[in-house]
Amino acid sequence: MQDKSANFFLQHSELITRSTNITMRRGAFLCALMGYSASAVIYLMQITGFISLMEIPLIWALCGATISVFVYILAWRDMIRGMYRYIVTVFFISMPTTLFIAAHFLLPSGAATYISGPASYIYFFFIVLTGFFFNARLSIFAGLLAALQYSAAFFIDRGYLDQMRHPDAMLLQDFTSSSIYMFKGQMMLFSGIAMAVLARHMRKLTGDILREEQEKQAIDRVFGQYVSKEIKEKILSRTEEAAGEKKNVVILFSDIRSFSSISEGLAPELTVRQLNEYLDCMVRCINENGGVIDKFIGDAVMAVFGGVLELENPCEAALQASLAMQRELQLMNRKWWEESLPPFSTGIGLHHGEVLQGSIGSKNRKEFTVIGDAVNTASRIESLTKDYPYPILISREIFDRLSEEFQSKAVFLGEVAVKGKSKEVSLYGVRE
Numbered sequence: 001m002q003d004k005s006a007n008f009f010l011q012h013s014e015l016i017t018r019s020t021n022i023t024m025r026r027g028a029f030l031c032a033l034m035g036y037s038a039s040a041v042i043y044l045m046q047i048t049g050f051i052s053l054m055e056i057p058l059i060w061a062l063c064g065a066t067i068s069v070f071v072y073i074l075a076w077r078d079m080i081r082g083m084y085r086y087i088v089t090v091f092f093i094s095m096p097t098t099l100f101i102a103a104h105f106l107l108p109s110g111a112a113t114y115i116s117g118p119a120s121y122i123y124f125f126f127i128v129l130t131g132f133f134f135n136a137r138l139s140i141f142a143g144l145l146a147a148l149q150y151s152a153a154f155f156i157d158r159g160y161l162d163q164m165r166h167p168d169a170m171l172l173q174d175f176t177s178s179s180i181y182m183f184k185g186q187m188m189l190f191s192g193i194a195m196a197v198l199a200r201h202m203r204k205l206t207g208d209i210l211r212e213e214q215e216k217q218a219i220d221r222v223f224g225q226y227v228s229k230e231i232k233e234k235i236l237s238r239t240e241e242a243a244g245e246k247k248n249v250v251i252l253f254s255d256i257r258s259f260s261s262i263s264e265g266l267a268p269e270l271t272v273r274q275l276n277e278y279l280d281c282m283v284r285c286i287n288e289n290g291g292v293i294d295k296f297i298g299d300a301v302m303a304v305f306g307g308v309l310e311l312e313n314p315c316e317a318a319l320q321a322s323l324a325m326q327r328e329l330q331l332m333n334r335k336w337w338e339e340s341l342p343p344f345s346t347g348i349g350l351h352h353g354e355v356l357q358g359s360i361g362s363k364n365r366k367e368f369t370v371i372g373d374a375v376n377t378a379s380r381i382e383s384l385t386k387d388y389p390y391p392i393l394i395s396r397e398i399f400d401r402l403s404e405e406f407q408s409k410a411v412f413l414g415e416v417a418v419k420g421k422s423k424e425v426s427l428y429g430v431r432e
Contacts, residue, residue, distance in 0.1 A: 017078075017080075017081050018078060020080065020132055020133055020134075021075045021076075021079075021080050021081075022075070023132050024071065024075040024080055024088070025076050027129065027132075028068045028069070028071040028072035028075055029068075029072050031064070031065070031071075032065045032066075032068035032069045033065075034065075035061050035062065035064040035065025035066075035068055036061075036062070036065045038061040038065075039061035039062045039065065042054050042058045043058055046058070056099065056102050056103060056106060056107065057099070059102070060098060060099045060102065060119075063095075064095050067091050067095065070091070071088055071091065071092070074088065085133055085135065085138055086138065086141065089130055089138060089141065089142050089145070090145065092126040092129065093126050093127075093145045093146050093149065094145075094149065095122060095126070096119040096120060096122045096150075097149040097150075097153060099114055099119050100114060100115065100119070100149075100157075101153075104153075104156060104157055109157070109160040110156070110157035110160055111153045111154070111156060111157040112157045112158070112160035112161045115150075115153060115157070115161070115181070116175060120150060120184065123146040123150060123188050124146075124187075124188065124191055126142065126146070127139065127142045127143050127146060127188065127191045127192050127195055128191070128195060130142045130195060131195045131198055131199050131202070133199070134199050134202055134203045135199060136196035136199045136203075137196070138199075139192050139193075139195035139196040139198075139199050140192045140193055140196045141192070142192050142195075143188055143189045143190070143191050143192015143193060143195070143196075144192060146185075146188040146192070147185040147186065147188040147189040147192075148185075150181075150185050150188060151181070151182065154178075154181040154185075158178065158181075161175060161176045162176060164176055244356045244357060244358025244359075244360065245357055245358060246354055246355070246356055246357075247306070247307045247354070247355055247356075247357045247370070248306070248352070248353065248354050248355075249304050249305060249306045249307040249314060249352070249353075249355055249357070249370065249374070250304070250305040250306055250314040250315055250317075250318040250350060250351070250352050250398065251302070251303075251304060251350070251352075251353070251355070251370070251374055251375050251377075251378035251379075252286070252291065252301075252302070252303040252304070252305065252318050252321065252322065252348065252349070252350055252378065253300065253301070253302055253348065253349045253378050253379050253381070253382035254282060254300065254301040254303075254322075254325065254346055254347070254348045254349075255300040255301075255346060255347055255382055255383075256278070256299040256300075256345070256346050257344075257345040257346065257347060257386060259299040259344075262342050262344070265342065266341075266342070270341070274336065274341055275299060277332065278329075278332065278344060279296065279301065281325075281328045281329075281332060282325050282328070282329075283301070284328075285321050285324040285325045285328055286321045286325070288321075288324070289305075289317045289318070289320045289321035289324065290305060290306075290309055290311045290314075290321075291304065291305045291317065291318065292304050292305075292307065292308045292309060294369055294370060295369060302375075303318075303321070304357075305317050305318040305321070307355070307357050307370060308357075313401065313403075314352070315350075315352055315401040315402055316401075316402055316403065316406055318350050318398070319350065319392070319394065319398070319402065319406055319409075319430065322348045322350065322392045322430070323392070323409075323430070323432050325348065326346075326348075326391055326392065326432050329344060329346060332344070346391060347382055347383075347385025347386060347391055347392075347393070348382060348391060348392045348393070349378050349379065349380070349381030349382025349383070349384070349385065349393050349394075350381070350392070350393070350394040350395065350398050351374055351377045351378035351381055351394070351395045351398065352374065352397040352398050352401060353372065353373065353374025353377065353397060354372060354374060355370040355372035355374050355375060356370065356371050356372055357369075357370045373421075376420060376421075377395065377418065377421065377425065378395075380418040380419055380420060380421070380425075381393050381394070381395060381418070381425065381427070383419075384416065384418070384427065388413060388427075388429055389429070389431075390411070390413075390429030390430060390431050391431065392429070392430040392431070393413075393427055393428065393429055394410065394427075394428045394430060395425055395426060395427065395428070396425070398428075399426075399428050409430050410428040410429065410430050411428060411429045411430075411431075412427075413427040413429050414426075415427075
């Protein structure tokens with residue numbers, strides 16, 4: 001798995017490099033802003049008399065800001081890659097060292113003036129920055145370079161530290177003992193090693209994330225062709241095996257009458273083209289009214305209202321979708337008549353009831369669907385449309401949940417025996 005993540009990371013190294021350049025560009029801008037601001041503050045404090053003898057820190061702040069501008073330009077041109085990463089690292093790691101070098105030649109106590117001050121901690125800051133490159137070797141290089149430069153600066157001017165005197169022996173030891181400065185150098189080296197370990201871990205983690213995201217997008221592209229967007233998102237969002245959940249929903253079944261006879265008289269490619277055009281239109285009507293396609297069963301459509309998407313009144317939404325489907329079918333039939341294609345006649349059955357919704361199937365193959373007696377009843381109601389002069393049939397469970405406006409569109413057809421059910425179903429017919 002680690003090798004696979006590493007390889008995937010390498011495949012997307014260009015993306016990582018661009019992101020790193022953007023990060024370095026922002027960081028370099030802030031460093032430049034901080035450097036120029038610090039130099040301005042030091043200059044103002046010096047000319048007003050608040051501080052004195054700060055010429056070297058002033059020049060150092062200006063140099064650091066200028067180096068940051070140079071790094072900003074490199075990052076802006078997306079050039080911090082390959083060996084340039086090491087060049088930039090040398091520039092940044094060497095910034096505290098330039099202060100020590102300047103002090104060595106210009107101040108009476110040399111680098112000892114600043115060796116224990118804030119400048120030494122800047123090494124750690126820039127070691128941490130190398131972690132943004134996700135390069136373990138670069139982080140180790142930064143830690144080693146910082147340790148060597150800091151230790152060299154100490155040894156060159158350690159004689160000045162030995163001249164210090166103070167009654168507090170412990171305080172004096174902290175300022176003059178070689179072991180203290182060597183320990184600080186070791187901390188820089190180990191900081192680089194720690195950042196290398198973190199860089200490797202983040203590299204693997206980033207590779208895992210990129211790989212999983214690409215796999216998810218691949219699934220999304222392929223899977224999205226076969227299920228609705230809502231069901232796809234419901235399945236992909238599940239992180240564990242779903243046992244299913246009970247829902248009160250509306251089931252819609254729609255079927256083309258005598259489709260087998262129609263397809264016999266058409267060439268296969270014309271049949272597929274006409275069927276796809278029909279299904280596209282029906283799916284649009286269902287989706288626009290809040291329904292979710294559950295499955296296609298040959299030329300039949302099964303949809304659910306109120307299961308995956310919460311609806312204020314699933315029954316009215318399902319009936320509105322059914323009426324829209326009939327209107328669109330009439331328009332398509334006129335178009336097909338002009339194209340010398342046979343018209344379609346469909347029947348739609350609606351029923352409201354409790355179902356079990358979830359991923360259902362075998363261990364190796366599942367589908368997100370709804371099952372229950374309500375599904376069977378809706379299917380049986382749809383099959384009854386061939387016996388009545390109404391293209392849409394609904395049960396009492398649907399009718400009782402409709403507003404008066406929609407109830408006025410329905411005609412009571414009586415209690416009807418439905419195949420597979422011992423109790424008769426109160427049936428209503430609806431026509432646009």
